[in-house]
Amino acid sequence: MQKTLRDSAALRWLVLILISSLLFSTYWFYDFYGGIKGLMERGMGISSEEYGRIMSSTTYANVVGMIILGGIILDRWGIRLAGLVFGGLSFLGAIISAAAVAGWFGDDKSTMLIWSIVGRIIFGIGMEVVCVMVTRTIVKWFMGYEMALAMALNIGFGRLGTAMGMAVAPDLAAGGFISPAFSFAAILIGISLVFFIIYIFFDIKIDKQRAESGIVTEEEVDEEKFRFADFKKLITNRSFIYIALLCMVFYSAVFPLLAYAPDLLVNKYGFSYEMGSDGEFLIFGSAILGTAFIFVLLLIFGLSFSMVPRAFKSNTHKLLSFLVISTLFLGYVYVLRDVFSEWLLNGPKTASLIPMGTILFTPIFGSIVDKKGKAATLMMIGSALLVFAYLSLSVFNHVYLGYLGLISLGIAFSLVPAAMWPAVARIVAENRLGTAYGTMFTFQNWGLAAFFWGIGALLDFVNRYRLADIEAGLTNYDYTIPVLMLALLGVISAWLAYKLKQADKLQGYGLENPHTSN
Numbered sequence: 001m002q003k004t005l006r007d008s009a010a011l012r013w014l015v016l017i018l019i020s021s022l023l024f025s026t027y028w029f030y031d032f033y034g035g036i037k038g039l040m041e042r043g044m045g046i047s048s049e050e051y052g053r054i055m056s057s058t059t060y061a062n063v064v065g066m067i068i069l070g071g072i073i074l075d076r077w078g079i080r081l082a083g084l085v086f087g088g089l090s091f092l093g094a095i096i097s098a099a100a101v102a103g104w105f106g107d108d109k110s111t112m113l114i115w116s117i118v119g120r121i122i123f124g125i126g127m128e129v130v131c132v133m134v135t136r137t138i139v140k141w142f143m144g145y146e147m148a149l150a151m152a153l154n155i156g157f158g159r160l161g162t163a164m165g166m167a168v169a170p171d172l173a174a175g176g177f178i179s180p181a182f183s184f185a186a187i188l189i190g191i192s193l194v195f196f197i198i199y200i201f202f203d204i205k206i207d208k209q210r211a212e213s214g215i216v217t218e219e220e221v222d223e224e225k226f227r228f229a230d231f232k233k234l235i236t237n238r239s240f241i242y243i244a245l246l247c248m249v250f251y252s253a254v255f256p257l258l259a260y261a262p263d264l265l266v267n268k269y270g271f272s273y274e275m276g277s278d279g280e281f282l283i284f285g286s287a288i289l290g291t292a293f294i295f296v297l298l299l300i301f302g303l304s305f306s307m308v309p310r311a312f313k314s315n316t317h318k319l320l321s322f323l324v325i326s327t328l329f330l331g332y333v334y335v336l337r338d339v340f341s342e343w344l345l346n347g348p349k350t351a352s353l354i355p356m357g358t359i360l361f362t363p364i365f366g367s368i369v370d371k372k373g374k375a376a377t378l379m380m381i382g383s384a385l386l387v388f389a390y391l392s393l394s395v396f397n398h399v400y401l402g403y404l405g406l407i408s409l410g411i412a413f414s415l416v417p418a419a420m421w422p423a424v425a426r427i428v429a430e431n432r433l434g435t436a437y438g439t440m441f442t443f444q445n446w447g448l449a450a451f452f453w454g455i456g457a458l459l460d461f462v463n464r465y466r467l468a469d470i471e472a473g474l475t476n477y478d479y480t481i482p483v484l485m486l487a488l489l490g491v492i493s494a495w496l497a498y499k500l501k502q503a504d505k506l507q508g509y510g511l512e513n514p515h516t517s518n
């Protein structure tokens with residue numbers, strides 16, 4: 001058969017970098033607010049509830065079915081047009097948000113708040129459909145090749161965006177001016193759109209090649225398309241209902257916490273928001289470039305740990321490669337020991353290590369699920385770890401227990417997604433996965449809408465008699481009750497994972513079996 005562009009490994013990986021840049025930049029914009037929550041409150045004069053309202057507004061269009069509608073539009077228009085329109089919407093939303101905090105629409109609090117919400121709503125519409133579009137593009141280029149690896153790398157780029165956004169935003173907002181952090185994040189989405197436009201040339205070319213060689217084009221493949229009949233079937237399937245509810249409850253306990261984690265560490269343990277010069281690693285005199293370099297190296301180590309030993313067949317080579325990477329990693333930590341010890345006392349930098357850790361752990365847990373199965377059991381364990389994490393971060397006050405809680409949170413955040421997303425592929429036929437993910441993301445947005453806002457509202461409520469003192473810098477927010485509320489979500493997640501395990505026993509999808517037995 002005639003070769004197409006996707007038969008070249010170099011071109012496939014180039015395509016992955018071009019399209020994953022969209023995930024990197026949109027995850028950055030989604031999550032960088034967490035690194036500057038305190039600065040936003042002071043700079044815009046907003047309360048925690050209002051901060052929560054801004055974060056929650058990202059989901060407003062999605063809770064009423066925008067992701068499903070976006071999926072249908074993606075089916076009709078194809079990757080190129082839908083990518084441009086929805087990527088463009090996320091860029092537009094980011095520009096509006098940046099203009100809002102820069103005071104372009106007016107510099108009074110309510111104008112800034114309203115336009116920040118408008119910006120986040122538009123950004124949220126674009127961002128979620130971009131996620132679906134990027135996954136579809138990976139399937140188009142990697143089906144029959146390294147698809148699982150490509151998907152893991154793609155999510156890795158997203159998590160890198162989350163981590164860097166949280167860690168770098170306070171450096172960009174130095175001196176308390178939050179506007180540069182917003183403009184920078186919006187520009188990143190603009191740059192990734194340029195990368196997407198470059199990708200479009202490859203997309204046109206491959207479609208032409210496929211048409212010439214008689215392979216159906218993306219627009220002609222209709223098994224992937226959204227159908228209401230499939231949707232009805234899905235939401236009456238017991239196992240799917242439990243996994244979709246688990247997706248909603250679990251992510252509601254994790255994503256919103258990330259938006260508050262730096263502030264929690266600052267208020268509970270007295271960590272700093274802005275980095276002292278001891279914690280700065282300068283490249284060409286720039287702390288921002290230095291931080292970016294540290295994160296990119298962390299990403300390379302994370303991916304090497306999880307992928308290089310696996311690439312060898314013999315156990316000796318596996319062990320040797322693991323030892324080489326470990327030695328290099330220890331050298332890296334040793335050289336940067338002073339920087340890291342400062343980072344562990346800084347709220348945004350410490351919190352950013354949670355998404356960073358998932359880059360290392362998610363592929364490891366993914367391969368455990370592949371080899372040993374036990375997907376539902378692992379989701380139960382991951383949810384139980386959430387309970388431990390949030391008890392450590394709420395009712396106890398010891399900072400070491402706090403670190404342990406953060407590590408547990410990082411493991412849970414790796415374990416549950418690593419078991420959940422492949423499990424969906426067992427419950428739902430491959431050509432209905434798009435509909436299934438769209439439905440799950442919609443459920444997820446319902447939970448996110450409630451908890452992004454709920455944590456902030458509860459924080460203001462439980463601290464209502466101390467708010468004036470908090471604003472004056474005389475005392476700190478008490479996060480105990482809002483974090484305890486998230487521990488309850490962990491309990492519900494564990495119960496849903498248990499119900500999923502029971503439903504699977506009845507329906508026989510084999511979630512507890514290794515993937516290799518298929």
Ligand SMILES: C[C@H](NC(=O)[C@@H](N)CCCCN)C(=O)O
Pocket residue numbers: 027030031128131155158162251255417441444
């Ligand atoms: C794969 C999954 N993605 C999502 O849940 C997206 N709907 C939202 C991403 C928000 C980024 N903070 C994931 O990232 O685990």
